[in-house]
Structure formats: structure tokens, C-alpha cells
Amino acid sequence: MKDMGTSRTPFSIDPLSQSQTEDRIKASELDKPTVDDLSRGMDLKHPLISEKTSDMISVATLSLTPTYVYVSPSHKSLLGYDAKDLLGKCPLELIHPDDFKQLQPLLAHYVDLRERQCWPRPEKPVTEKLLYRLKDKFGKWRYLETTGDLLDDNLILFVSRDVTEKRKVEEELRDIRDKLIMKLQERHEDLVKVNELLQTEIAVRKRTEASLRQSEERYRTILESIEDGYYEVDLAGNFVFFNDALCSILGYSREELTGLNNRRYMSDETAKAVYKAYNGVFQTGKPNKIFGYELIRKGGKIRIVEVSISLIRNAKGEPEGFRGIARDMTDRRAEMVPSLGRAK
CATH class of the missing domain: 3.30.450.20 (PAS domain)
Structure with missing residues (x-):
């Protein structure tokens, strides 16, 4: 996916080993608030989000195995999930395997920044634009266009929009364009062949006409003589x-x-x-x-x-x-x- 991992703020991933990152994360797990604590906090802080938004809004913990601590009611209408279906679960489990391979290094990068206390300064907020496939409650893959923002050193805010139909239309248009280009290329090749045949025919006709004129001149000369x-x-x-x-x-x-x-x-x-x-x-x-x-x-x-x-x-x-x-x-x-x- 070409749009995967495009960032408004440039960053470079430090070549830290996976084992070192996991050790640091495990060491910090004891000091983190529980999912229940975070979920109750979200319900108290953002009641209007649940009632007003049509986009899917969710908040997950920042870790290599993030968990949902808040999901908006719009998940039900767009993906079929109730809040209870998702709270406490890892969103990575629902993401398409091919997209997961591209998202995991990005997630590991920010976890590593936090553990090394290299967190971005407040005046330069970090926002990532993502495009990935997520399985809905009925087993179908849906394309989501998501913006991820770091709320603090423990939470990530996701605002997602279902673009499955848009992607379908784009793919259909791309197929139509490709087929049209192919037909135009075939048409061009046919025209080139026809033109070559016409040029050959014209050349043959010119030679025939020249030969005929010569014959007519000889014929006329004989008749007049x-x-x-x-x-x-x-x-x-x-x-x-x-x-x-x-x-x-x-x-x-x-x-x-x-x-x-x-x-x-x-x-x-x-x-x-x-x-x-x-x-x-x-x-x-x-x-x-x-x-x-x-x-x-x-x-x-x-x-x-x-x-x-x-x-x-x-x-x-x-x-x-x-x-x-x-x-x-x-x-x-x-x-x-x-x-x-x-x-x-």
C-alpha cells in the first residue's frame, strides 16, 4: 500500500533490536494505568464524541500489543462492532496481514521513542496518515483511511473513515483506464499495420501504373506506326x-x-x-x-x-x-x- 506510513513530521527509525525494545516495554508495563482505568477516563472526558461523530473514533494504548480503551458508536453502523466487542482487544488482530507488516515497524518506532525518552516536543505534534484493511464483524475486509495522533505517551487517537467503496470505484476506473489504454495501443498497432499495408499497396500501384503507362505508350506507338x-x-x-x-x-x-x-x-x-x-x-x-x-x-x-x-x-x-x-x-x-x- 503506497499510502501506508506517510507522515506529516519526518522521522528516522532507530535501528534498535526487537528484543531490546520489548525488554524496555516490559519494564515500563508495571507503571501504566489499566485498560479499565483508561476506558473510564475516556468516557468522562469525551462524551460528545460518542454522540455526534459519523467517523469512527477510537483510542488505543501505545505499545507493541495495543488495546482499545475507547471506540465510538459509529463502529457499529460501519463495521458491525459494539463497543464491548472491541474494548480491551488488540486492533492489530483485525488488520490484514499484509498491512500489519507495514504498520508494525511504525508502531515499534514510537514505542521505542517513548522508552528512550525521545518523545516529540509538544509544539511539534506527531500525526500519521494510514491506509489499511480491517476485518468487519461479518468477515469482510474494509479499507480504512485513518489519521493517528499521539495524545500523550500512553495513548493514540485514531480517526477513521471507511473508503471501501471509494477504493472499489478507483480500482474499477483504473481497470477501465488500463483496458482503454490497451485498446488504444492495439488500435494504434492495427493502424500502423494498415498504414504499412497501404504504403505497400500504393507503391505496388504506382509501379503498376508506371508499367501500364509504358505499355500504353508502346501500344500507341505501334498503332500509330x-x-x-x-x-x-x-x-x-x-x-x-x-x-x-x-x-x-x-x-x-x-x-x-x-x-x-x-x-x-x-x-x-x-x-x-x-x-x-x-x-x-x-x-x-x-x-x-x-x-x-x-x-x-x-x-x-x-x-x-x-x-x-x-x-x-x-x-x-x-x-x-x-x-x-x-x-x-x-x-x-x-x-x-x-x-x-x-x-x-
């Missing part, structure tokens, strides 16, 4: 991505071609044939090619193209569009017609 047109359309046939070669084939700028539907640059008859081919790829998932279908360039000129078709799927595996290569066959077709005529 080929002479054939590359395209991507949604399921409705609207352009969502294409290269410059496709712009050249159709004669539209990038801004004009973005979002342009297939029916805007082909005849109704061609649109029906194209829909049939694309729908077949959609249904089967297998790539296909269309040979010699006509596109209408901006300005009205016809271009003959050979187109490959592949299905585009999203992350869930669901179809979301088509991609392919469009090769302009117009000039080759024109070259093939005279050749065929000469062959005939």
Missing part, C-alpha cells in the same frame, strides 16, 4: 478509340470521328451486312473478317476495306465492344481490275 487502321467501338457501333490511319481512311479528324456511329459512314445495305458479322462475333466470341465492304469517306467517296473483328470483354468477362484492323483495299482493287481485263 502501322499503315492499317485500328479501331475500337462499343456494342452500339460508336468509335471509342482509333489511330490516325483510320482517320485517313475515312477522312475525318479525331474530334469528328470520336463517338461516330457506323451507320454514318456506310450504306444501309452495308450496315446490315456489318451488323450480321458483328453479331456473329458477339454470339460466338470467335474473331471474324469482312472482305471488301464499302465505307463512305467524308465528302462522299467510297473506300473498299478489309476488316477484322474481335470481341472486347470487361473485367467481369462481359462483352463491352469490338476491336479490329481496317485495311484500305481501294487502290489494290483498282489495280486488280485492269489486270483482270488484260488477262481476258
Whole structure:
């Protein structure tokens, strides 16, 4: 108990042996008044204490085996003891063994001071504040906060207050605080782990994004370097991505071609044939090619193209569009017609 033996007046315990102290005490026992004498004296001197106080007040003899010579009626309501239960008995018998070990040296110190006639001067009264456990009449340990004052060289006045509930609340609050600190520490550790995972994930994502950008740049470079047109359309046939070669084939700028539907640059008859081919790829998932279908360039000129078709799927595996290569066959077709005529 950390509060045990805290004194308002500093003192140093003389390293006197236990046997020497006991010999001196025994030698002085013959001259002391009896417990009955002291008890009668207390009743005569302090009648108001018995009637008015709510704290527990007691007076005990100053010795290594002190005895009660006075106890206030409040002991009955707080501890269950009548005065007759305690008078003439040693209070140390009721004190918890662990607390007794700390109180005994303090008591022995003052007994030794008296026997060596080194009693504190009257202008410097000795008061001790104590906290200990005392067994009540029902066998339960009660925490008492006690002030002990030396009345004279034979008696000690104790004023005690039951702080059991206060200690219980303090312990509960301490447990709550400790549990809260533990949870906060666990929470902090969890946050540290989550933060480490996030930092790792961010680093991985940055590397992935950098790799993806490099791949996209290579992909775009390849697409822009080929002479054939590359395209991507949604399921409705609207352009969502294409290269410059496709712009050249159709004669539209990038801004004009973005979002342009297939029916805007082909005849109704061609649109029906194209829909049939694309729908077949959609249904089967297998790539296909269309040979010699006509596109209408901006300005009205016809271009003959050979187109490959592949299905585009999203992350869930669901179809979301088509991609392919469009090769302009117009000039080759024109070259093939005279050749065929000469062959005939």
C-alpha cells in the first residue's frame, strides 16, 4: 500500500533490536494505568464524541500489543462492532496481514521513542496518515483511511473513515483506464499495420501504373506506326478509340470521328451486312473478317476495306465492344481490275 506510513513530521527509525525494545516495554508495563482505568477516563472526558461523530473514533494504548480503551458508536453502523466487542482487544488482530507488516515497524518506532525518552516536543505534534484493511464483524475486509495522533505517551487517537467503496470505484476506473489504454495501443498497432499495408499497396500501384503507362505508350506507338487502321467501338457501333490511319481512311479528324456511329459512314445495305458479322462475333466470341465492304469517306467517296473483328470483354468477362484492323483495299482493287481485263 503506497499510502501506508506517510507522515506529516519526518522521522528516522532507530535501528534498535526487537528484543531490546520489548525488554524496555516490559519494564515500563508495571507503571501504566489499566485498560479499565483508561476506558473510564475516556468516557468522562469525551462524551460528545460518542454522540455526534459519523467517523469512527477510537483510542488505543501505545505499545507493541495495543488495546482499545475507547471506540465510538459509529463502529457499529460501519463495521458491525459494539463497543464491548472491541474494548480491551488488540486492533492489530483485525488488520490484514499484509498491512500489519507495514504498520508494525511504525508502531515499534514510537514505542521505542517513548522508552528512550525521545518523545516529540509538544509544539511539534506527531500525526500519521494510514491506509489499511480491517476485518468487519461479518468477515469482510474494509479499507480504512485513518489519521493517528499521539495524545500523550500512553495513548493514540485514531480517526477513521471507511473508503471501501471509494477504493472499489478507483480500482474499477483504473481497470477501465488500463483496458482503454490497451485498446488504444492495439488500435494504434492495427493502424500502423494498415498504414504499412497501404504504403505497400500504393507503391505496388504506382509501379503498376508506371508499367501500364509504358505499355500504353508502346501500344500507341505501334498503332500509330502501322499503315492499317485500328479501331475500337462499343456494342452500339460508336468509335471509342482509333489511330490516325483510320482517320485517313475515312477522312475525318479525331474530334469528328470520336463517338461516330457506323451507320454514318456506310450504306444501309452495308450496315446490315456489318451488323450480321458483328453479331456473329458477339454470339460466338470467335474473331471474324469482312472482305471488301464499302465505307463512305467524308465528302462522299467510297473506300473498299478489309476488316477484322474481335470481341472486347470487361473485367467481369462481359462483352463491352469490338476491336479490329481496317485495311484500305481501294487502290489494290483498282489495280486488280485492269489486270483482270488484260488477262481476258
